[in-house]
Amino acid sequence: MTKFDKGIGRRSVLKGMAATAGLSTLGMPSIVRAQSAGTVVMGTWGGDYARLLNKNIEQPFLIDKGWDVIQDQAGDPERRAKMMAERRLPTGTTDVQGLNGPNMYQVYELGLTQPIQYDKIPNAKNMLPSMKYEYGVGHIYSAMVPVYNPDVIPEAEAPTSYKDVFDPKWGDKLGIIDIQYQYTIVAAALAAGAGVTGFKEGEELLMKVREAGCRIYPTNEAFAQGLKAGEIGVGIMWKARVVQWQNAGIPVKAAWPSEGAISYVSGFVVPKNAPHPEGAWAYINAMLEPAAQENFAIDMGYNPTVTNANVAPDLNERIGFKPEEVEKLNNMDYGAILEHDVELKTWWDREFKA
Known part of the structure; x- marks a missing residue:
């Protein structure tokens, strides 16, 4: 399997898928914005997933470090349609989009998203090879x-x-x-x-x-x-x-x-016309922090996509997979x-x- 395999290997997958919610932080216009690390607009599903993105990724690893984070919440069909409608604009409205595996692949094949620049994502060095795609970055899997x-x-x-x-x-x-x-x-x-x-x-x-x-x-x-x-x-x-x-x-x-x-993989893609591409890479890097991955395993029961996350044995027993199950995985x-x-x-x- 190549580093940027467009498919998901049968064995490697388990070895190692609207309205703007508003600014996650709102500071004083002159002082806080002058200190801002930048802006990132995240297209995501709403509900628990959006809440946990804020709790486990945005607040500890981005907002607390000066990033302005905006969540653009909607179902993925609506968000993909919006990306398609914006495809000819020099600048779109989102920097990162959360999608499942088939739809990450789809928007890339349609020319809506850009290849992932792994050299701008330091934490990517700890990723399972099977979760590193040319078209997207695996966040969680089950x-x-x-x-x-x-x-x-x-x-x-x-x-x-x-x-x-x-x-x-x-x-x-x-x-x-x-x-x-x-x-x-x-x-x-x-x-x-x-x-x-x-x-x-x-x-x-x-x-x-x-x-x-x-x-x-x-x-x-x-x-x-x-x-x-x-x-x-x-x-x-x-x-x-x-x-x-x-x-x-x-x-x-x-x-x-x-x-x-x-198999099921949910991950992030970056639109070709992202308004704040550096914010996209910062967001994806924060997503790969061990603590962020560990907390998603605890909160949502999905497996980490990095090798340096520490999942408790009793939790791994509940969310993980046996070798013989991995052997029979269908992609x-x-x-x-x-x-x-x-x-x-x-x-x-x-x-x-x-």
């Missing part, structure tokens, strides 16, 4: 696994594969997440035995569970509430999220899928996703959700 509520699904019937999850027998006890359409179609394709690019086979299987009455939730959080309330008993989700939900008292367990889990084909994304989303919205 994998998509079957999940179930043991109060709803008896342990004897607990899913041990994607095929078990996408079984029409569950009826309305199966929950599916709208914003996870890409990963859900790929997981269904694996369940159908068609591989990560077997989109048609995945769609056919999903139509069967839809006809059987599966529930569709708009967000990960809504899905979690459905589990908690016992409306649903089974579905798929990132292993990291399962840890978060368990910490919040939601009755949920995870299993490793026999087909091999789908999204980013090129195929990019090529077929419009038709996949059209099918999802007009047929599956209809």
